[in-house]
Amino acid sequence: MLHADDVWFRYGAAHPWVLAGVDLRVEAGEVVGLCGPSGGGKSTLGRVLAGFAGPVRGRVTVDGAVPRARRAPHPVQLVLQHPERAMDPRWTVRRVLAATGASHDDVAALDRRLVDPAWLDRHPHEISGGELQRVNLARALLARPRYLVADEITASVDAVTQAAIWDLLLQHCHAAGIGLLAISHDRPLLDAVASRVVDWEPVDA
Numbered sequence: 001m002l003h004a005d006d007v008w009f010r011y012g013a014a015h016p017w018v019l020a021g022v023d024l025r026v027e028a029g030e031v032v033g034l035c036g037p038s039g040g041g042k043s044t045l046g047r048v049l050a051g052f053a054g055p056v057r058g059r060v061t062v063d064g065a066v067p068r069a070r071r072a073p074h075p076v077q078l079v080l081q082h083p084e085r086a087m088d089p090r091w092t093v094r095r096v097l098a099a100t101g102a103s104h105d106d107v108a109a110l111d112r113r114l115v116d117p118a119w120l121d122r123h124p125h126e127i128s129g130g131e132l133q134r135v136n137l138a139r140a141l142l143a144r145p146r147y148l149v150a151d152e153i154t155a156s157v158d159a160v161t162q163a164a165i166w167d168l169l170l171q172h173c174h175a176a177g178i179g180l181l182a183i184s185h186d187r188p189l190l191d192a193v194a195s196r197v198v199d200w201e202p203v204d205a
């Protein structure tokens, strides 16, 4: 289980609390939606869950333990809305994927619906936004996460691409037993992809 256990967080002592006593659980293989208003702290929680920031109070555990700094990828991978901001524009897609530490064989064996081999020698700006988001998801999956946090991952693509990306992601998470936290302001989307949806309550609400 991925567990935010009484998590408190603020961006410095002079700033207000963004997370105040958050308790959120995602079981292995479960798909949970997190829905709430803009600026309420959902992305902050995603960053804390994936280890980009530590809680000021409380703790995040992954399958019962607090993840320790080590050379292996973090067991919680975070995927964001804008894949182009998460990649070096000078790198080819192949290099982006190889930078995960994945072997040539692992990259070659990727689901072709996720990464078309024709994209491998192109740069991020030489494939579409929806294609680049699939590469971004492939990169997260190559890290063999136990949990994924998907933060507004299809907010910038059309409805058909959105459906295709979610279909693929859910298939991969189901096959690998990955727990998924889907963050969005789009309640109908979360109702369609998640087995339960948590309504986020901002600190000041």
Ligand SMILES: Nc1ncnc2c1ncn2[C@@H]1O[C@H](COP(=O)(O)OP(=O)(O)OP(=O)(O)O)[C@@H](O)[C@H]1O
Binding pocket: 011, 015, 018, 036, 037, 038, 039, 040, 041, 042, 043, 044, 045, 185
């Ligand atoms: N690096 C930062 N330094 C200071 N405050 C920050 C920082 N990042 C976010 N915040 C503040 O934390 C609060 C929560 O932001 P966050 O991005 O987590 O909300 P959100 O619910 O994900 O919003 P949205 O749906 O618009 O992305 C906001 O008030 C934001 O201004």
